[in-house]
Amino acid sequence: MTSTKQKTSRSKDDAPHELESQFILRLPQEYASTVRRMVQSGSVNTKDRLSVELHPDGRHGIVRVDRVPLAAKLVDIPCVVECLKTIDKKTCYKTADICQMLVCTLDGDLYPPLEEPTGTSDPKASKKKDRDREKKFIWNHGITPPLKNVRKRRFRKTAKKKYIESPDVEKEVKRLLSTDAEAVSVRWEVIAEDESKEAENLTGLDVSPGMSGIKQGRGSSAVEREELRQIFNDISSSSDGEEEEGERQEEEDLNIMETEEEQRAGQDGQKGGTNQIVLEMQKQLENLQKKLRETQ
DSSP, rough: HHHHHHHHHHHHOOOBBOOOOOOOOOOOHHHHHHHHHHHHOOOHHHHEEEEEOOOTTSSEEEEEETEEEEEEEEEEEEEEEEEESSSSSSSSSEEEEEEEEEEEEESSSSOOOOOOOOOOOOHHHHHHHHHHHTTTTTTOSSSSGGGTTHHHHHHHOOOOOOOOOHHHHHHHHHHHHHHHHSSSOOOOOOOOHHHHHHHHHHHHHHOOOOHHHHHHHSSSSHHHHHHHHHHHHHHHHOOSOOOOOOOOOOHHHHHHHHHHHHHHHHHHHHHHHHHHHHHHHHHHHHHHHHHHHHHO
């Protein structure tokens, strides 16, 4: 008896804990019907007949219905429930999002023992203890019978995040910087995609048959090769005058095409000259054969 009196006196001295958010009140069947009748009747003395008092821990309390104390426990429901109210039974207004429920029982402890604070200064241990404490107040069921044990049946477990802590990253960066500083020599090279493509085009131009024909026709292959190489190197290195260099390249292509046509025309002329010489030789042979026949 003395222990209970000490607990009651200590609880009265403490300031009551009040919730500013809405919650669901779940009572035993007989007390639930009593509270329902009080609300429907709209009686003035509802505050005297129904009272809710929470302990400083914010998870336990006492609910009194017609001066009958009930042990209460504030739990977290699996999901958020919207609360709506109506005046004309046609239009509904949302009033709050409910995520907690106050479960009342007759056989519960009205003044549960307070948990003693741990003397350890380890933050990980304190976080683990707080997590274990919060697990005690997780409600596995919904607010309707079909949602019994819904947290285990429908909800999956939260996946743990795999991340690298910042001290490990800083340590790795310092290690890489120290290895660079201790190195005897460091060499690096930046290769752009455009430059590599232009280099491939240059190599293709050196071995192309059209270009080889031009070099042979002009008679100065080494000089022209150096000139073309210098032109294309200037094109690849200049970034400001890209349009002018593009026009110059088009002119070079036109000149190349003209020289190819001239070379082909020259080759056709040479072929025509050789054909005429052959015809003349054939005519001379025919004349000699005729003279031989006449002499015989």
